[in-house]
Amino acid sequence: AKVYEYTEQKTGQKVAIKAVQKASLTKQKAKAKLQSEIAIHRSLKHPRIVRYLSHFEDSNCVYIVMELCAHATLNEIHKRQKRFTEQEARHYIWQLCDGVRYLHQNRVIHRDLKLGNLFLKDSTDLKIGDLGLAAKLDYDGDRKTTVCGT
Template identity: 40%
Template sequence: MSVHADPPPATVSEPNGFHYATGPQLGKGGFAICHRAEVVQDNTPAGRVVALKIVKSKMEPAKLAQKFVTELQLHSKLHHPNIVEFYRAFSFEASTYVVLEICDNGSLADALKKRKFFTMPEIRRFVIQTCGAVKYLHTRNIVHRDLKTGNLFLDKYMNVKVGDFGLAALLVTENDMGKRRTTMCGTPNYLAPEILEKGGRGHNEKVDLWAIGIIA
């Protein structure tokens, strides 16, 4: 049985009366699929395009469902020009839909594949924008833990939008950034050494800085 949700029907409806005319698939993650969609109001397209991240409402194992809830809780509170905007989440039929800002130019990984390379001014801009988003996360005690070119999305103006908070964690602590996490997580090429350390002291927000270095 597939871990992914079924493709969405042509029209998806929210309990509050919003409707979405669904379009082509934008991408596929570990347990989510993402489709382009247009907001429909009073049976007419409202001219607003969004991305719908779709997961099965009944997720197995329970740990995966909890991870998704954490992702929603963290992402819904974030508002920054270089972070994918979270609009809302709702259930429809057997799936849960997360309505997100559309990033017309896909991920930085896609762009890199297409372009083969970027110029120094472009790289500088991408890195500065990524650092701005990560600084914002860290001041809120949030560690992304899965920064990579595949999770940096590009809007129509080629601005970086950090997305996919599936592995993000909150460092809850009395003495600011004192607490460390011990979960093995991330994408192999981008992992900071302390995440791999056996019996180590755990890791904190600095793992994101390592990943930015790898991306650069």
């Protein structure tokens, strides 16, 4: 999948659009994974989660429209700065824990948390994104056994 920045013509709002080629969805498992990603993402509404806005498709792609977090990822900042100050680390970790707490309260496990999937809306506002490997647990104590992530 590729993510593009797009400006909505009616509102002027800038959004992120994730485009998934339908050619990559030939197997039923891949289709089910994308449907699950959309269902999980649209069910989540929290300041620490990249906001789902809508989805649509054409003959070539399925598109997921999301809040744009164009400032940077924590991975990009880490590469540039080489390290975080203790104050920065504390600030980002608090926000990350707040978002993960919300996910877990809703029986969602992200399964790919890494600096590249932690987005900044502005210089201080962290958002958890890329729910492509996320899974919804069916009940308290449920476990997933798939090895995934990077």
